[in-house]
Structures are given as structure tokens and as C-alpha cells.
Amino acid sequence: MYGWIFRHLPGPLWLRIITAIVFVAVAVLALMQFVFPWLSQFNPLTDSTIGGGV
Amino acid sequence: MVHSPGHVEKAVGVDELIAGNERVRARRRSSRRKTSAQRPKQGFFRTLVQVFGELLITCGVILLLFVVWELWWTNIEANTAQQAAVSQFAKDFQGPVTPPAADTPSDYGQPIVMAEPTDPSTVFGVVYIPRFGASYSRPLVEGVQQAQLDTLGLGRYDSSTMPGGIGNFAVAGHRQTHGAVLDAIHTLVPGDKIYVQTKDGYYTYVFRNNQIVMPNRGDVLLPVPTQADATPTERFMTMTSCNPRFGAEERLIAYSLMESWQPASAGPPAAIAEQVAANSRG
Numbered sequence: 001m002y003g004w005i006f007r008h009l010p011g012p013l014w015l016r017i018i019t020a021i022v023f024v025a026v027a028v029l030a031l032m033q034f035v036f037p038w039l040s041q042f043n044p045l046t047d048s049t050i051g052g053g054v
Numbered sequence: 055m056v057h058s059p060g061h062v063e064k065a066v067g068v069d070e071l072i073a074g075n076e077r078v079r080a081r082r083r084s085s086r087r088k089t090s091a092q093r094p095k096q097g098f099f100r101t102l103v104q105v106f107g108e109l110l111i112t113c114g115v116i117l118l119l120f121v122v123w124e125l126w127w128t129n130i131e132a133n134t135a136q137q138a139a140v141s142q143f144a145k146d147f148q149g150p151v152t153p154p155a156a157d158t159p160s161d162y163g164q165p166i167v168m169a170e171p172t173d174p175s176t177v178f179g180v181v182y183i184p185r186f187g188a189s190y191s192r193p194l195v196e197g198v199q200q201a202q203l204d205t206l207g208l209g210r211y212d213s214s215t216m217p218g219g220i221g222n223f224a225v226a227g228h229r230q231t232h233g234a235v236l237d238a239i240h241t242l243v244p245g246d247k248i249y250v251q252t253k254d255g256y257y258t259y260v261f262r263n264n265q266i267v268m269p270n271r272g273d274v275l276l277p278v279p280t281q282a283d284a285t286p287t288e289r290f291m292t293m294t295s296c297n298p299r300f301g302a303e304e305r306l307i308a309y310s311l312m313e314s315w316q317p318a319s320a321g322p323p324a325a326i327a328e329q330v331a332a333n334s335r336g
Contacts, residue, residue: 051272
């Protein structure tokens with residue numbers, strides 16, 4: 001899958017490497033900014049309140 | 055090694071070398087194009103397994119990244135936000151930042167208890183715990199929802215009293231992640247001071263004991279902790295956090311009792327004066 005995507009990126013090898021790095025960076029940033037904060041609310045390991053947080 | 059005479063005739067000139075390299079490169083280029091154009095046709099099942107495997111590896115990497123985010127990045131974000139909140143509180147604070155002279159009487163009568171903030175997420179105080187480090191100063195925020203605890207530090211249970219009030223002033227804080235404000239809660243020793251600063255003054259609580267309970271033990275927040283029918287006459291402070299450190303199967307509760315207070319106009323207690331001054335500098 002990733003090999004297929006990489007082969008279908010346009011441009012010479014160096015440009016495709018840069019494009020791939022940018023794609024990975026964007027994916028990581030989106031995860032850290034939006035996905036993980038949302039996911040965090042389902043993580044029971046960080047609950048420090050008692051009695052359901054009155 | 056002895057060179058045979060024939061060796062000299064076989065020697066290749068620089069020009070020929072370069073030309074040869076070019077030829078080899080051209081051959082390589084064309085052969086690469088050929089392979090990419092005529093990749094062997096892969097069976098459907100094989101492609102399916104390959105894509106599935108790559109997706110599984112991706113899931114694993116994302117989960118690892120989530121652990122990194124939770125245990126490391128949330129602390130950086132929360133510490134920045136809390137630092138800013140403490141600085142803002144110190145800017146708004148009216149009162150001297152130098153401690154009262156040693157010979158001034160230290161009895162200021164009944165403590166002023168500020169009104170409960172109406173909006174959740176209001177930062178209404180700063181907590182200083184020298185046992186956690188000389189510079190330990192964390193914002194005190196209204197509410198214990200994730201919106202408050204995940205960024206702003208120590209949250210006040212809105213069912214509890216305000217600092218200085220008779221009854222139980224209860225706060226929650228993360229043991230790990232999101233600033234880890236109560237990471238060192240197990241290091242408190244009976245007699246340790248906990249200083250709470252609000253716009254009205256400084257409330258000095260003295261740590262008494264801790265207790266490990268199950269997460270459903272809401273009675274630790276009662277006006278007299280764990281005693282349902284008792285009428286409070288003392289000023290308790292209760293801090294709740296996760297236990298064990300990287301888990302949440304239990305809660306670690308730290309109980310303190312108010313020892314003294316001084317109004318904002320008197321200045322901070324000597325033990326935290328340096329940090330109060332440092333916060334007001336920003």
C-alpha cells in the first residue's frame with residue numbers, strides 16, 4: 001500500500017521522498033492536535049477524580 | 055606484485071572511464087523504468103494480506119505515538135498553560151509580595167472565604183507545596199472536568215467549600231500526564247505545609263495523613279471526610295489523585311488541616327514569598 005503510494009507520487013526520487021516526509025508529518029500533527037485529545041477522554045487511566053467527579 | 059607488459063595496454067583512459075560510466079548509468083536508468091513498468095502481477099490475495107499487514111503496523115505505530123503524546127506531550131502543553139495561568143493570576147493579584155515582618159502579630163482573625171466562582175474553568179487561586187519543589191506553584195481552577203484538569207492543574211470539586219471555609223476544601227489533580235500536578239503526592243510527610251493563595255489572602259494547610267481508596271469513595275469529599283453525619287468544625291483540605299502512579303485502579307487521598315491564614319494585604323508567608331514574587335515578575 002505505502003509502496004504503491006510512493007511509486008505513484010509525482011516527480012523525481014528526491015521530491016517523492018520530501019513529499020512522503022511531508023505526508024507523514026501532516027498525519028502525525030493531525031493525530032496530536034485532534035485525534036489524541038479526543039481519544040484521551042476514553043482513557044480511564046488518567047482519571048484522578050473520585051466519586052465520578054462531583 | 056610484478057606487472058606484465060600487457061597490463062599497460064589494457065589500462066583505460068579517464069575519458070573512456072567517464073563514457074563507460076555514462077553508458078552504465080543509462081543502462082541502469084532504462085532497466086529501472088522497465089521494472090517499474092513491468093512489475094510482476096501480484097495476486098489479489100497477496101495484495102490483500104500485504105495491505106492488511108501494513109494497516110496493522112500503522113495501528114501499532116499510532117498507538118505508540120498516542121503513548122508518547124499522553125505521557126510526554128500533554129505535560130509540555132499543560133505546563134505552558136499553567137505557567138501562563140499562574141502569571142496571569144499574579145498580575146491581577148493586589149497585595150505586597152514581601153512577607154510580613156517577623157515581629158508582627160500573626161493572628162488575623164477569621165479567614166475571609168471568597169465566593170464560589172460562577173463559571174467553571176475560572177482560575178481563582180494558586181497552590182504552593184514546597185515539598186514538591188521550591189518553585190511548585192500550580193493554578194487552582196473551578197471544576198474537576200477534563201476541560202479543567204487536563205490543562206489548568208488543580209481543580210476544585212464544586213460540591214466542596216472554598217479555601218479557608220469550615221468543612222472540606224477538595225481538589226483533584228493528575229498524578230501523571232497533563233502537567234502531572236500531583237505526581238509527588240505520595241512524598242508528603244505529616245507536617246508539610248500546603249499554601250493556597252486566593253485574591254483574599256493565603257491559607258496555610260498542614261498535611262496530616264493520606265489514604266488509598268477505591269474510585270467510588272465519594273465520602274472522602276464530605277465536610278468531615280468519610281464521616282457522613284458529623285458537623286464540621288474544622289477546615290479540611292482534601293487532594294485526590296490517581297493511584298498507582300501510571301494507573302487509576304485506586305485513588306490516593308491526602309488530607310490536610312488549616313493552620314493559619316493571612317490576608318493579601320499582609321503579604322505571603324515567608325516560606326513561599328520568593329516564589330510569589332517570582333510569579334508576579336511573570
